[in-house]
Each structure stands twice: as C-alpha cells, then as structure tokens.
Amino acid sequence: MSVGYYGMPTVSTEYQGIDPEEYLRLARSFIPDYDILAQKVAFRVIEERPKRILSIGSGVGNIEERILLSNPNAHITCVEPSVDFARYTHDRLSPYKDRAEIIQTSFEEFDSNDVEY
Numbered sequence: 001m002s003v004g005y006y007g008m009p010t011v012s013t014e015y016q017g018i019d020p021e022e023y024l025r026l027a028r029s030f031i032p033d034y035d036i037l038a039q040k041v042a043f044r045v046i047e048e049r050p051k052r053i054l055s056i057g058s059g060v061g062n063i064e065e066r067i068l069l070s071n072p073n074a075h076i077t078c079v080e081p082s083v084d085f086a087r088y089t090h091d092r093l094s095p096y097k098d099r100a101e102i103i104q105t106s107f108e109e110f111d112s113n114d115v116e117y
Contacts, residue, residue, distance in 0.1 A: 017084070079105065081107060089102050
C-alpha cells in the first residue's frame with residue numbers, strides 16, 4: 001500500500017478490506033478539520049446548482065450526502081472500486097435513492113458513456 005496525504009492510502013483500491021467506519025475515524029484523526037473540508041467541497045459544488053454529478057472515487061459518500069441534502073434537484077452517480085465503500089455509500093445515501101446511483105467498479109472498467117451526467 002502506498003501512503004499519501006497524512007498517511008492515508010493513495011489509491012481507492014487500496015482501501016479494499018478497510019472498514020468504512022474505521023476509514024472515517026482515521027480520516028478525522030489524520031486530516032485536520034476533515035468534516036469542515038468535506039463541507040467546503042460540498043458547498044463549492046452546491047453553489048453551481050448542478051442537476052447531475054459524477055463522483056469518481058466517492059469513498060464513503062460523505063461529500064455526496066451533503067450535496068444531496070442541500071440540493072434537492074441534484075442527482076449523483078458515484079463510482080467506487082471498493083466493494084465495502086460502495087456498500088457503505090449505498091446505505092448512507094439510501095434516503096436519496098431516487099437521486100443517487102452507486103456503481104461499484106474499477107476506474108479502468110468504468111465507462112462514462114453509460115452514465116448520464
């Protein structure tokens with residue numbers, strides 16, 4: 001596993017087998033103001049008022065949930081290679097199931113032509 005920003009793995013597929021809750025705990029301990037940073041990213045997207053969003057490497061769906069909560073017209077397609085993270089994101093975004101699609105696949109196998117965004 002290669003290590004990147006604040007000791008976190010650098011490639012999403014390297015998260016295979018890591019519990020999503022443990023990932024959130026680590027992210028919050030390694031990245032200063034992790035939740036504030038996620039909120040700022042979400043606000044930047046929300047300001048643009050997009051109707052369709054493609055999130056590549058959505059992780060645990062933290063930012064995507066904030067966007068869906070604040071923008072009732074948004075539809076997000078999440079692409080996540082980690083089975084555990086995709087499942088976690090699916091559960092997390094289930095209140096928005098009519099506006100959230102989670103695709104569990106590798107980035108190499110993902111075909112953006114199959115998704116409307």
